[in-house]
Amino acid sequence: MRHRLTITSLGHEGDGVAEDGGAKVFVPFALPGEVVEADVAGERGHLVKILERSPDRTEPPCRHFGTCGGCTLQHLAEAPYRAFKRDLVQRAFEQRGIAVEVEPLLAIGPHSRRRAVFTVEKEGDTTRLGFNRRESHDLLAIEECPLLVPAIETRLGRLSQLAGLVIGRGKRARMTVTATDTGLDVAIDGAATPGRALYDILGRHVAEGWLARLTVEGTEVATSRQPELRLGDTVLYPAAGGFLQATAASEQALADLVDAGIGKAGPRSAPVVDLFAGIGTFSLRLARRFPVLAVEGDAALLKALDRSMRFSKGIRTITMRRRDLFLNPMAPPELKPFKAVVFDPPRAGAKAQSEMLAKSTVQRIVGVSCNAATLARDARILIDGGYRLTRVTPVDQFLWSSHVEVVAAFEKG
């Protein structure tokens, strides 16, 4: 049914929210203050026409905006966009009864996303590369993406050709592309492994220089140079298809906030523990000042960190432990020797580990998370265990989406 609606706010996924006959209706791409015509079904409204336009509405920078499932907020001007994202975090903490003044959003610009997960599919001899269409599993082939670093965006055609060599007709696969200092690191999963005959052709792509490594179904098919990311005297080695903070600028912002939250190192500082350490994004930087224990569940990521440790200069010892921190969190007696803890869990958060940390005597804790709701839940657990929340900083790691990265610092004693 077509309704005339007045949008009063933005919901947590960035949709415009209106009251309609006492019920809430969510209208994607509508902004607060706008009067719109929308086709309403249940609590969803499909925007048909803007009758009164918000002064905060701006021209989306990408031609695929609205049809691509990736971005939801390119139509909102910068200042209200930043306020919306900060407020998402503020509300998440308030919902847990935590009074804190969340800092302004740290902005991360466009053309900075260095890791992207594409869908690739092959129909007959035609291969297409892109993202899922909005609210659909259908592929939208993309020609541009202003999120991506130029090293990836300018090679969308080459990447699509490469996928065409690897995947079979009628097949669909996932292609993870990471821009590193030595070239693109590409992992293709979910497609048939290429036959031996294709390896020569793939090798030619590698020889062109832009492709550092190609991994298919977990098997390294071709490598011209080890993919690496230099950080001064230290070096990070991404694991094929594995986790990496989405942009270099946000990674640095998170690392700086972690450093600030951990505090100064004395001449004989106690060690620091990095929980959910991944490839050592924080461990390697912390090891410039402290001995570090890095704990992580994925063996491939620890292997990459081990390599980093061996090829980095001027760092203290990093001890590595593989451990499932959901099932087997570090307990208070184990945490006793440490000056500080960093935890950076997946979206589900670190409930079991936070319950242990709450009972510990560790002086400083820094939580990093891509999910404000689970971080706020874990913060509540720490606060109930006697910690003070000293700082909450949102970082716009996921530009134009409704996701936001958050760093929270805690102290005890």
Ligand SMILES: C[S@@+](CC[C@H](N)C(=O)[O-])C[C@H]1O[C@@H](n2cnc3c(N)ncnc32)[C@H](O)[C@@H]1O
């Ligand atoms: C958000 S990533 C952070 C990685 C790292 N801190 C970084 O900045 O690159 C979360 C990490 O938690 C790890 N992880 C997920 N579930 C885990 C579990 N149950 N126990 C231990 N580690 C886990 C993942 O493998 C991943 O490396």
